[in-house]
Amino acid sequence: MEDWIAAGHIRFPDNPKVMRWDTLASLTDAVANDEVPKSGNTQMIHPNLPDFGDWVGRSVGFGTPSFKRYKNDLRNPTQPLSSWITPNSEANTITTGANAIISGTNDEAAKVIKSVFGSKAFNYAKPVSLIRELIRQSTDHGDIVLDFFAGSATTAQAVMELNAEDGGDRRFIMVSSTEATDSDPDKNLCRDITAERIRLLNASEDKKYADLSAGFAYLRTKEILFEDLDYDLAPIDAWTALEAMHRLPLTQYDTTQPWNVHEADGVILVLIDRFKPELLDWLQERSRQNVFVYAWAPGLISRELGGLNIEVRSVRDTLVRSFQQ
Numbered sequence: 001m002e003d004w005i006a007a008g009h010i011r012f013p014d015n016p017k018v019m020r021w022d023t024l025a026s027l028t029d030a031v032a033n034d035e036v037p038k039s040g041n042t043q044m045i046h047p048n049l050p051d052f053g054d055w056v057g058r059s060v061g062f063g064t065p066s067f068k069r070y071k072n073d074l075r076n077p078t079q080p081l082s083s084w085i086t087p088n089s090e091a092n093t094i095t096t097g098a099n100a101i102i103s104g105t106n107d108e109a110a111k112v113i114k115s116v117f118g119s120k121a122f123n124y125a126k127p128v129s130l131i132r133e134l135i136r137q138s139t140d141h142g143d144i145v146l147d148f149f150a151g152s153a154t155t156a157q158a159v160m161e162l163n164a165e166d167g168g169d170r171r172f173i174m175v176s177s178t179e180a181t182d183s184d185p186d187k188n189l190c191r192d193i194t195a196e197r198i199r200l201l202n203a204s205e206d207k208k209y210a211d212l213s214a215g216f217a218y219l220r221t222k223e224i225l226f227e228d229l230d231y232d233l234a235p236i237d238a239w240t241a242l243e244a245m246h247r248l249p250l251t252q253y254d255t256t257q258p259w260n261v262h263e264a265d266g267v268i269l270v271l272i273d274r275f276k277p278e279l280l281d282w283l284q285e286r287s288r289q290n291v292f293v294y295a296w297a298p299g300l301i302s303r304e305l306g307g308l309n310i311e312v313r314s315v316r317d318t319l320v321r322s323f324q325q
């Protein structure tokens with residue numbers, strides 16, 4: 001306690017009231033009149049205390065000293081960050097190296113939106129500097145940053161800026177709603193704003209954004225009721241899920257083809273939508289490789305493939321099992 005007092009960590013109340021009761025009777029009276037120090041509504045000195053009499057003849061201060069923590073003590077990145085956010089305009093008031101956040105304002109955010117999109121494409125975006133500093137404090141290389149209410153993808157830009165700055169490989173997942181409504185059913189904020197910001201930053205010729213880059217996949221979610229799986233599950237949806245399950249980079253499904261193929265190092269993924277005799281030759285050439293063949297009706301396709309020693313898996317069962325896990 002003495003060390004803390006010497007280091008200026010203990011803050012005493014200004015002009016505290018100090019009382020002294022010289023007899024047990026006057027102390028008992030003070031308790032009866034509720035004139036003793038209290039914590040909330042509870043009296044700190046009361047006759048039920050085993051050492052009640054010890055308080056006679058002592059100076060008793062009202063008010064509680066508090067512990068004072070300085071921003072400089074928060075330098076260790078694993079310690080909690082001060083919740084105080086300093087605006088850019090006051091940045092020079094901060095001790096260098098302090099674990100504080102310096103952030104732009106919503107005006108900065110509006111200017112960045114204008115600079116990336118060329119127009120006021122999104123209202124109430126957050127300043128990139130704020131999100132960037134929060135991510136700087138809370139992530140390390142290799143981390144994945146998830147923003148479930150991504151809006152204009154400020155978070156994606158913040159991750160891209162940080163990675164460019166420190167050579168990091170943080171990844172991001174931006175989730176947002178389309179904001180489509182009955183009166184504006186075609187609105188698609190995700191496609192036109194969230195993903196578009198990342199596309200524009202990747203392609204930007206502006207010097208400010210020259211070092212920013214992030215490969216990304218644009219995915220839509222689709223809710224399918226379990227009982228409607230056989231009718232509503234489209235090859236295009238199953239394809240993405242199968243590629244993800246096999247940890248392959250995602251590719252576009254070509255609906256015009258009877259089957260789609262993803263040939264990668266050491267693995268070939270095939271989704272057969274419709275059987276065509278040419279499939280036999282195509283598979284025969286690859287039958288010695290690590291081929292994963294999926295079909296809607298595996299029994300039927302297996303029979304068509306005849307002597308080929310290739311296991312055909314059910315798309316539906318595979319996905320159900322995978323999602324149930």
Ligand SMILES: C[S@@+](CC[C@H](N)C(=O)[O-])C[C@H]1O[C@@H](n2cnc3c(N)ncnc32)[C@H](O)[C@@H]1O
Nearest residue numbers: 125126148149150151152153154175176177179
């Ligand atoms: C306040 S904005 C986020 C702004 C963002 N931080 C930026 O700087 O652009 C919130 C976003 O969350 C989206 N949203 C609202 N409800 C959602 C939900 N249930 N699931 C996903 N996104 C949702 C909205 O469409 C809106 O774009």
